[in-house]
Amino acid sequence: MRKVLVVDDSPTVLSLLKKEFQKYDFIQPFFATTYKESMRLIRENQSDFHAALLDLSLPDAQNGEIVKLANSHHIPAVILSATMDEKLKDTILQKDVVDFVLKDDPSSIEFAVKSIRRALKNYDTNILVVDDSQTYRKVISNALKGIHLNVFEAENGEEALKIIQEKENISLVITDYEMPILDGLQLTFKIRETYNKDQMAIIAISSIDNKDIISKFLRFGINDFIHKPFSNDEIITRINSNLELLDLFATVRDMANKDFLTGAYNRRFFFNSGEQIFAKSRRKKKMVAVAMIDIDKFKNINDSYGHDVGDVAIKQIKKILDRQLRSSDLMARFGGEEFCILLEDITIKNTQILFEKIRHAFEKNIITINKLQLSYTVSIGISYGLLSSLEEMIKVSDEALYVAKESGRNQVVIKS
Numbered sequence: 021m022r023k024v025l026v027v028d029d030s031p032t033v034l035s036l037l038k039k040e041f042q043k044y045d046f047i048q049p050f051f052a053t054t055y056k057e058s059m060r061l062i063r064e065n066q067s068d069f070h071a072a073l074l075d076l077s078l079p080d081a082q083n084g085e086i087v088k089l090a091n092s093h094h095i096p097a098v099i100l101s102a103t104m105d106e107k108l109k110d111t112i113l114q115k116d117v118v119d120f121v122l123k124d125d126p127s128s129i130e131f132a133v134k135s136i137r138r139a140l141k142n143y144d145t146n147i148l149v150v151d152d153s154q155t156y157r158k159v160i161s162n163a164l165k166g167i168h169l170n171v172f173e174a175e176n177g178e179e180a181l182k183i184i185q186e187k188e189n190i191s192l193v194i195t196d197y198e199m200p201i202l203d204g205l206q207l208t209f210k211i212r213e214t215y216n217k218d219q220m221a222i223i224a225i226s227s228i229d230n231k232d233i234i235s236k237f238l239r240f241g242i243n244d245f246i247h248k249p250f251s252n253d254e255i256i257t258r259i260n261s262n263l264e265l266l267d268l269f270a271t272v273r274d275m276a277n278k279d280f281l282t283g284a285y286n287r288r289f290f291f292n293s294g295e296q297i298f299a300k301s302r303r304k305k306k307m308v309a310v311a312m313i314d315i316d317k318f319k320n321i322n323d324s325y326g327h328d329v330g331d332v333a334i335k336q337i338k339k340i341l342d343r344q345l346r347s348s349d350l351m352a353r354f355g356g357e358e359f360c361i362l363l364e365d366i367t368i369k370n371t372q373i374l375f376e377k378i379r380h381a382f383e384k385n386i387i388t389i390n391k392l393q394l395s396y397t398v399s400i401g402i403s404y405g406l407l408s409s410l411e412e413m414i415k416v417s418d419e420a421l422y423v424a425k426e427s428g429r430n431q432v433v434i435k436s
Contacts, residue, residue, distance in 0.1 A: 021048045022140045025061060025072040025095065027086055029053045029079055033100075036126060037073070040133040047140065055081035058089060067093040071118070071139040073132055076101045087117065096142075096168055098135045100128070118167050119260075138260055138267075142168045145263065146189055149173050150180040150207065151196040151225075156248070160194060163252040164259065177202025181210055190220060192262055194255075197226035197233060205236055212241040218269035221262040225250070279353040281331060282338040287360075290352035291410070294362050297350060298410040301364050308364050309371045310413040311402045312421040313337065313378075315357040316429040321396065329389060333357070333396060336387055344378050360414065368404050368436055375400050375432045383430065397430035404436040 026041075026049045028034050034051055041049045050065065052058040055078050062069065072095045076084045090097045102123045119135040121128050147164055151157045152175045161171045172187065174180035176199045184190050193211065197204040204224055211222060224237045227248040234245055243262050246254065277289040285293075301308045315321070315333060322330040334357050341351055341359065350362040363371065379400055387394045401421025403413040416435050424433040 022046055022070040022143075023065060023068055024049045024136055024140070025052065025058060025069045025074075025090070026050065027052045027055075027058050027072070027078065028075040028100065029077075030075070033075075033123065033129070036129045037133065040129055044133075044137060047137070054078055055086055055089065058086060062089070062093055062095075067095070069093070069095045070143065071095065071136050072097040073136050074099055075123075076103075096139050096166075098132055098139065100132045118256075138264065139167065141263075141267070144170075145191050146170045146172065146187060147259070148180060148183055148187075148190045148193045150175075150177065150193060150199070150204070152176055152199045153196070156196070156225075159252075160255060163255050166252075167256060167260075169259070176200050177204065177207030177210070180207055184211065191266060192221040192223065192259065194223045194225060194259075197224060197228060197237075205233075205240060208237060208240040208242055217241055217243055218266065218273075221266055223258060223262060282335050282353055284338045284359065285350070285352040287352060287354050290350060290354075290360060290362070293350055294410050297362060297364055298413075302406055305406070306365045307367070307405055308362060308413070309366055309368075309402055309404045310410070310417045311361040311363070311371075311375060311400055312354075312414070312417045313341075313359045313361070313398050313400050314421055314425070316397045316399055316425075318357045318396075321394070325392065325394070329392070329394065330357075332387060332389055333394065336385065337398075340381050340385060341378065344374070344381060360417070362410075368434065371402060371404055372432065372434060375402060379430065379432055399424035399429050400432045402432065402434040404434055 024047055026037055028037065034053070038051070041047055050061050052061055072090045074086045074090060074097050076086070076099060078086060087097055087099065096118050098118050099120045100123050101120065118139045121132040121135065147169050149157050149160045149171060157173050161173060164171050172183050174183055178201045180193065180195070195204040195207050208222055208224065211220060221243040222241065223244040223246060224242045225246045225248055226233070237245060244258055246258060277285055279286045298308060315337070318330065321333055337357070337359055341361070345351060345361065348364070352360055354360045379398060382396065382398045385395060399421060401417045401419065401424050403416035403420060407413045407416065420433040420435045424431050427433070
């Protein structure tokens with residue numbers, strides 16, 4: 021959970037902000053209407069705020085002092101102001117400020133909260149800056165660190181490729197054109213052999229005005245181009261825009277691959293990815309386990325408490341499985357209250373231990389919904405080994421699940 025300090029003296033604006041923040045369950049907002057209240061909240065939370073959304077003019081601090089307060093505690097801020105004084109804006113943007121939003125209509129509230137969301141995601145976002153000029157690397161790196169991005173540096177394309185291979189989670193690369201060993205064009209070409217534009221963004225920078233070079237960069241697959249020299253404001257704005265586009269691409273992929281209710285992968289994604297995992301396991305002669313998990317007497321939950329409570333029970337399945345499974349394990353919702361899991365390179369003994377642990381986690385779990393306390397058990401059927409196909413293993417795990425249900429429920433049955 022990320023803590024955000026929200027300061028505004030308008031009850032109407034605060035009401036709109038509270039409603040907007042409810043869309044993001046990973047954000048915990050703390051609201052204040054004055055400079056004094058803000059100081060108290062910072063003190064009580066031991067300066068443990070990841071971002072702040074600030075009004076410049078408060079009853080007890082009318083000249084932007086709240087920004088200085090946030091800066092003194094190293095809290096990156098988004099400014100939501102009713103006035104757009106360019107001189108004041110320029111002064112404010114020299115501080116640790118992520119964005120400056122004019123408070124002129126309801127859409128500005130939504131935009132400001134999205135800017136906060138972007139600022140919070142920066143903590144987990146990796147950027148690679150590639151330039152043979154140490155001066156330019158530091159200028160860019162310092163600007164990006166100011167908005168709490170994680171920055172890595174390389175002085176040529178070859179070094180950059182090594183970092184990309186080692187880190188594997190670089191979201192965006194900023195590369196100069198003219199560099200020794202491997203220049204920016206060659207680096208772009210190499211990156212695009214592995215990563216598409218919607219997976220890793222590339223921004224090229226150069227002082228060269230040669231249109232042919234810019235055209236080549238675009239053909240090779242850059243997302244954006246910036247001319248040297250540039251301001252901190254420009255580089256931050258371009259970075260944020262490209263990161264937002266990557267988020268949008270990721271959202272579209274999630275809509276295609278993930279179940280809307282739980283956020284688990286859907287059946288189609290399971291088969292697309294599972295076939296590759298299964299084929300690799302067969303080549304290496306490594307055993308796999310395919311498990312089907314189903315809530316016991318789920319119809320009784322829906323009939324007794326309604327489908328809303330039933331949905332909460334289904335969402336709880338993913339939460340518990342996420343805590344128990346490895347990041348490499350493939351898990352998907354197959355429909356209703358049924359989930360399927362594919363585990364590679366695992367012994368039958370460890371399979372038994374893992375799913376008994378999962379069964380027990382459900383058995384002792386209690387869901388609290390308002391004044392209602394709900395608990396339920398699950399039955400688990402598992403196919404272990406290397407059958408002729410993934411479909412065949414799923415069929416056998418379904419048969420094992422049926423045996424578990426018929427044998428009294430709340431148990432694990434393995435067929436090997």
